[in-house]
Amino acid sequence: MDTAAPLSPTARSTVRRGAKRARTDRADLHAVLDAGLIGHLGVQVGDAPVVLPTGYGRHDDTLYLHGSTGAATLRAATGAPVCFTVTHLDGIVYARSAFHHSVNYRCAVVHGAARLVTDPDERLLGLEVLTEHLAPGSWAATRRPDRKELAATAVLALDLAEASVKIRTGPPGDDERDVEGADAADPVWAGVLPVRAVLGEPEPCPLLPPGAAVPPRVAARALSPAG
């Protein structure tokens, strides 16, 4: 896939509601996915959808997911149409009317059939990408999966072929009547309360020797925005 190509929406990946919030640059899709830590995977199980949070990683235009080979949802996802959504909540939008209250957000929605990865090299690549997305530097610094762990892990791949991105930013979109008609001395407050995900201070495992140094791969992220 040409990663410089714009998103070419199909019927279901065409944003209809709030179309002015839609983005069609592939770079926007990558940015929203790369900034997240977990997404929500939707799978049809029996006669109803199931939505579960899960980690992920991106390699070019392939998204990798993983889970226990025993997980019913992952089994149901294999080869089936799924939807994978990553959302960042960026702000609470206070308006002058209840109706125009909203949120600022960035959201990527990926549609497609999840492919069970069976090639050993691609399985390792997927697990590396997943680990590095969650914890950069951990793949090199920690013990790699052994044969038993690999056998217990299913790796799924989802092509970023059919996807949509929606982003809302900025102040409320109030009606003119509510802005113009405001009490000049005591107007209803409107604006945005930003929401940010932040990383805190590292909490060492109690089984580490006392005083074990926090490595740069962890320390560099502490007290900074998540993602």
Added chain:
Amino acid sequence: MDTAAPLSPTARSTVRRGAKRARTDRADLHAVLDAGLIGHLGVQVGDAPVVLPTGYGRHDDTLYLHGSTGAATLRAATGAPVCFTVTHLDGIVYARSAFHHSVNYRCAVVHGAARLVTDPDERLLGLEVLTEHLAPGSWAATRRPDRKELAATAVLALDLAEASVKIRTGPPGDDERDVEGADAADPVWAGVLPVRAVLGEPEPCPLLPPGAAVPPRVAARALSPAG
């Protein structure tokens, strides 16, 4: 529904993977839902699931969702089996092996058929609950929906009858071999990097008169944890 009753899982709301992380108190379900600002709604549209982020509000054991009457996903959800999931990411869990890397989180998953609310009083209740969940105090302080806005808004209700809660906390669950076999002088770091959602400084709407006071309903939340 007896809100003091424990969650009584059905087959699909019984946590199988990571069962030790399952909670069965209804209070845990309420706490996870009440602490969130957005959830992810899964709906079957045609032959595939669609997962979209959306606001919500809870009144006793009813969850209210809303959206434009023109939204295809909301139309597909009406009367249909849906899944609504709220997840809080609480930490990145660094382990001594790639396999045991994980996240700390709180997650509530609700299954059920979404009911289109048609009673005018319940519709208003649902919208009040939704508005107050996102922006406490806003329902009283801002203009209520007028007839045209109400006509454009669909309100859905989802009973909290069938739901599951999973919570992971604490340090990594490393293998004994990786803990015991560690290089005493240079052990692989393991532990948790906490993740928190926080609210920032209010950003006033540019259309407000200069110097308009930030009301307590907004100021009280600023610079505090979200939810």
